[in-house]
Amino acid sequence: xxxxxxxxxxxxxxxxxxxGNKHTTASNDEPKSxxxxxxxxxxxxxxxxxxxxxxxxLTADLxxxxxxxVMRAQGDVNLQRSMILQLQxxxxxxxxxIATQTTEMTAAxxxxxxxxxxxALLPESTRAKxxxxxxxxxxxxxxxxxxxxxxxxxxxxxxxxxxxxxxMAPQVDEAVAAGKTLGIQVDKRMITALPDLYSIAQxxxxxxxxxxxxxxxxxxxxxxxLSQTASQKHIxxxxxDDGSVQNGSGFALGVKEYQIGVEGAKVAEQILQGTPxxxxxxxxxxxxxxxxxxxxxxxxxxxxxxxxxxxAKDHYAIVDVTSKPVGDLK
Amino acid sequence: MTPLLQFEHITLKHPSLERPILDDINxxxxxxxxxxxxxxxxxxxxxxLKLLDGRYRTNDGKVLLKDKNILSLSSRTRAHCIHxxxxxxxxxxxxxxxxxxxxxLIQKRNKADAIDSLADYLQAxxxxxxxxxxxxVARLSGGEQQALALALxxxxxxxxxxxxxxxxxxxxxxxxHLMALTARIIHERHITALLTTHNVSHALxxxxxxxxxxxxxxxxxxxxxxxxxxxxxxxxxxCY
Amino acid sequence: MxxxxxxxxxxSLTLIPLALGINLSYTLLRATDxxxxxxxxxxxxxxxxxxxxxxxxxxxxxxxxxxxxxxxxFTAFLQNGGKVDxxxxxxxxxxILYSVNMAIMGRPNINLLSTPTxxxxxxxxxxxxxxxxxxxxxxxxxxxFYTLLQSRLGLCLRAFGDNPALLSRQGYNVTYLRVTGFSxxxxxxxxxxxxxxxxxxxxxxGMGVGMTLIGxxxxxxxxxxxxxxxxxxxxxxxxxxxxxxIGIALYFFILNGLLRFNINPIYLKLLLGILLALFLxxxxxxxxxx
Ligand SMILES: Nc1ncnc2c1ncn2[C@@H]1O[C@H](COP(=O)(O)OP(=O)(O)O)[C@@H](O)[C@H]1O
Ligand SMILES: [Mg+2]
Numbered sequence: 001x002x003x004x005x006x007x008x009x010x011x012x013x014x015x016x017x018x019x020g021n022k023h024t025t026a027s028n029d030e031p032k033s034x035x036x037x038x039x040x041x042x043x044x045x046x047x048x049x050x051x052x053x054x055x056x057x058l059t060a061d062l063x064x065x066x067x068x069x070v071m072r073a074q075g076d077v078n079l080q081r082s083m084i085l086q087l088q089x090x091x092x093x094x095x096x097x098i099a100t101q102t103t104e105m106t107a108a109x110x111x112x113x114x115x116x117x118x119x120a121l122l123p124e125s126t127r128a129k130x131x132x133x134x135x136x137x138x139x140x141x142x143x144x145x146x147x148x149x150x151x152x153x154x155x156x157x158x159x160x161x162x163x164x165x166x167x168m169a170p171q172v173d174e175a176v177a178a179g180k181t182l183g184i185q186v187d188k189r190m191i192t193a194l195p196d197l198y199s200i201a202q203x204x205x206x207x208x209x210x211x212x213x214x215x216x217x218x219x220x221x222x223x224x225x226l227s228q229t230a231s232q233k234h235i236x237x238x239x240x241d242d243g244s245v246q247n248g249s250g251f252a253l254g255v256k257e258y259q260i261g262v263e264g265a266k267v268a269e270q271i272l273q274g275t276p277x278x279x280x281x282x283x284x285x286x287x288x289x290x291x292x293x294x295x296x297x298x299x300x301x302x303x304x305x306x307x308x309x310x311x312a313k314d315h316y317a318i319v320d321v322t323s324k325p326v327g328d329l330k
Numbered sequence: 331m332t333p334l335l336q337f338e339h340i341t342l343k344h345p346s347l348e349r350p351i352l353d354d355i356n357x358x359x360x361x362x363x364x365x366x367x368x369x370x371x372x373x374x375x376x377x378x379l380k381l382l383d384g385r386y387r388t389n390d391g392k393v394l395l396k397d398k399n400i401l402s403l404s405s406r407t408r409a410h411c412i413h414x415x416x417x418x419x420x421x422x423x424x425x426x427x428x429x430x431x432x433x434x435l436i437q438k439r440n441k442a443d444a445i446d447s448l449a450d451y452l453q454a455x456x457x458x459x460x461x462x463x464x465x466x467v468a469r470l471s472g473g474e475q476q477a478l479a480l481a482l483x484x485x486x487x488x489x490x491x492x493x494x495x496x497x498x499x500x501x502x503x504x505x506x507h508l509m510a511l512t513a514r515i516i517h518e519r520h521i522t523a524l525l526t527t528h529n530v531s532h533a534l535x536x537x538x539x540x541x542x543x544x545x546x547x548x549x550x551x552x553x554x555x556x557x558x559x560x561x562x563x564x565x566x567x568x569c570y
Numbered sequence: 571m572x573x574x575x576x577x578x579x580x581x582s583l584t585l586i587p588l589a590l591g592i593n594l595s596y597t598l599l600r601a602t603d604x605x606x607x608x609x610x611x612x613x614x615x616x617x618x619x620x621x622x623x624x625x626x627x628x629x630x631x632x633x634x635x636x637x638x639x640x641x642x643x644f645t646a647f648l649q650n651g652g653k654v655d656x657x658x659x660x661x662x663x664x665x666i667l668y669s670v671n672m673a674i675m676g677r678p679n680i681n682l683l684s685t686p687t688x689x690x691x692x693x694x695x696x697x698x699x700x701x702x703x704x705x706x707x708x709x710x711x712x713x714x715f716y717t718l719l720q721s722r723l724g725l726c727l728r729a730f731g732d733n734p735a736l737l738s739r740q741g742y743n744v745t746y747l748r749v750t751g752f753s754x755x756x757x758x759x760x761x762x763x764x765x766x767x768x769x770x771x772x773x774x775x776g777m778g779v780g781m782t783l784i785g786x787x788x789x790x791x792x793x794x795x796x797x798x799x800x801x802x803x804x805x806x807x808x809x810x811x812x813x814x815x816i817g818i819a820l821y822f823f824i825l826n827g828l829l830r831f832n833i834n835p836i837y838l839k840l841l842l843g844i845l846l847a848l849f850l851x852x853x854x855x856x857x858x859x860x
Contacts, residue, residue, distance in 0.1 A: 005795075008820070015574070015827045074839050077777045078581065078784070079825065081770060085577040086829045101774050104681045108771025126683035129694075166677045383739055409741025426732040427725075428803045435729055438722055439741050464803045 033065035037087035039097040053261020118264035131277040141175035155209040163218035197222040201229040213239040234301035245291040252291045335359035339391035353546040366537030367526045368569045373543040375526040413488040417498040422479035425468040440486040455481040473504040493525040542569035581822040589814035591758030592785035600731035604660035605645045606759040608667030609638040610778035613760025618680040618773035638760020642752035678775040687768040719807040787846040792817025
């Protein structure tokens with residue numbers, strides 16, 4: 001009993017002194033630096049890459065001194081809420097929440113400061129109530145199908161493996177429709193759990209000329225199974241993120257996380273230079289990258305040159321991720 | 331006149347035991363009787379009472395309450411008719427509730443009018459609890475707990491009161507007091523009682539009739555008239 | 571300091587219904603009900619889905635609460651007349667609820683930023699008015715819950731937690747009481763979820779993780795602080811309620827306070843975990859004394 005009160009008392013005392021100190025140091029600070037609050041929802045190398053892209057670009061481009069306040073919520077909703085309040089308390093000038101959920105929370109809580117939602121997929125209507133700008137990091141299945149068609153104009157049969165995650169359904173529909181317009185028949189194969197991948201890999205249609213995987217957490221986690229099949233059949237395994245390429249997919253059309261941060265920083269820059277937030281359109285990722293795994297491509301009997309040629313035509317950067325750890329891309 | 335309670339060919343078995351716990355028991359209880367059930371530990375006394383308050387079900391034979399099979403009664407009706415007190419307080423009272431809350435639970439179940447003063451009511455049971463109505467039952471002494479349990483048990487008198495060694499855990503003097511109190515209350519309120527005890531002199535003093543069990547069977551039945559001539563030693567010899 | 575207190579206050583406010591629910595299950599029914607992790611999300615998800623479909627926020631809120639109650643009833647039902655441990659039944663329900671929530675929401679995250687909610691009108695007017703309206707709804711729940719605790723049902727629920735066998739022998743329907751108790755506590759958790767979703771601007775499939783733990787930790791601490799001062803047992807219901815408020819507020823006070831120390835975020839969760847462990851330890855100590 002006494003022990004609890006003693007602890008609490010000590011804690012409050014420390015807190016008071018800590019707050020007090022901060023005020024005195026703050027008043028000593030002469031040049032006014034811009035404070036930017038970055039909110040990271042979970043620990044993941046991709047998040048760090050985005051953050052790095054954001055910080056480095058903004059530091060390089062802005063003339064004024066910048067003070068980054070990075071908050072890491074580690075998957076805890078309550079903690080994340082406290083962190084946003086704490087940033088508000090520190091008088092942050094601009095908020096840069098990373099990922100959709102984080103952006104939603106910031107937009108719900110902060111109305112008097114600009115927010116740049118990085119890697120956030122939100123409908124346009126949500127921007128009305130707060131000063132919210134968005135960088136959308138998703139690339140569409142249509143872009144991928146078009147890229148595949150450009151590399152392999154003769155292919156007419158693709159198998160799309162996806163999971164029963166509700167997020168996937170609209171993307172799968174889009175992929176099928178995009179295939180149709182280009183004369184490619186997309187054969188849909190759904191899994192509900194990881195073990196399904198094996199049986200699907202064994203029972204692929206003999207006519208299929210390639211396997212396609214979208215940004216689908218469940219399927220990507222079992223990409224090695226599909227990689228084996230692709231090697232046996234000598235057909236390409238194509239995906240939409242760098243991680244799956246490292247683990248055995250031949251190549252992927254996607255975005256570099258670092259680049260997402262760069263786009264976010266550009267938006268932040270515009271806002272800080274006075275552009276009204278409402279006039280800034282949602283940024284789509286245009287700087288795409290082609291991730292390649294040369295070992296996997298050889299195993300799958302695919303020609304790297306054809307891919308490189310198409311990538312160059314579309315100004316996509318080629319990133320070789322053959323046995324490179326995740327998060328080490330730049 | 332139909333008897334209040336009839337045991338007809340009662341057999342109770344437990345899968346883990348070879349010998350039945352109760353074996354072909356036949357016995358009849360009239361309204362107003364105070365029947366003392368005697369027998370060694372493990373002879374099946376408690377089991378016989380548990381058949382009545384719904385904790386055990388017979389494998390064979392039936393228990394009739396006013397000619398109705400006791401299993402056909404709803405648990406609510408049965409709870410109205412039959413109330414059990416055992417030697418352990420947690421079987422009788424909600425230990426983490428106050429005296430008053432324990433009273434409320436009984437009163438509300440019976441949908442009866444609340445009594446004017448619980449303190450006055452308890453006074454009649456020789457327990458000084460008037461100042462402790464807002465105290466958790468767990469904080470009371472064993473004697474107080476048993477007296478309170480008795481007081482609450484007869485608040486809205488049940489037809490049958492089952493007393494399973496309800497004085498066993500008390501010191502001799504308190505046990506004596508509680509037994510005398512119990513006997514007075516059940517006579518005053520014409521409550522039919524089935525009482526188990528290991529105290530043969532209590533059995534002689536307070537019981538109208540005595541039923542002796544041995545290894546699950548009826549060993550001996552002593553009726554009102556026979557009881558007069560018995561001494562404690564003779565009863566001991568006959569029943570154990 | 572004032573901003574710290576304000577942060578604590580606003581964060582506690584949304585979790586007060588949850589604290590009431592955990593008070594009911596943990597203190598009255600004496601069961602650790604893990605269903606709460608799932609029904610918190612269920613409340614948020616149902617509310618978000620319904621208002622997105624254009625249904626009035628009041629109706630959506632009421633439906634969300636009912637869904638929470640149904641989840642609780644299911645946990646009670648799984649216990650099969652007291653034969654299955656409530657902890658296991660709760661874990662099982664929240665396991666199932668993950669799929670149910672996903673099915674109801676249709677996607678892992680529904681945003682409410684531009685959707686009218688119970689509080690959106692008030693917040694559009696001013697933040698103060700917004701929080702006032704939240705406090706009003708929470709206050710209503712608190713009053714309703716307190717009235718319930720003081721009623722006959724409240725007494726029966728407490729007796730159920732103390733000694734279900736005796737209660738059953740006294741002729742009470744314990745199955746009914748179990749279902750009522752678990753429904754009510756999950757109804758309150760769902761209310762907390764629905765309110766939280768409106769404040770943070772979205773419902774998310776993962777937003778309930780650890781809620782039970784925080785709630786129990788907070789309540790245990792609160793009770794440990796306040797109950798020694800309460801000598802009169804008829805004040806028990808009120809003081810338990812107060813203990814819940816104090817516990818939750820302390821948790822957020824400490825959480826927000828820690829953030830102000832600029833502690834390395836890697837250690838923050840560790841510290842919070844140790845803190846919760848300390849909260850819970852105080853409870854075992856108390857138990858061994860009484
Ligand atoms: N639920 C049970 N499970 C196993 N054995 C039981 C059970 N209830 C009673 N018995 C057995 O039945 C016998 C009679 O028990 P009981 O009625 O408690 O005896 P008494 O009350 O006369 O001492 C004992 O041998 C006891 O072990
Ligand atoms: Mg016995």
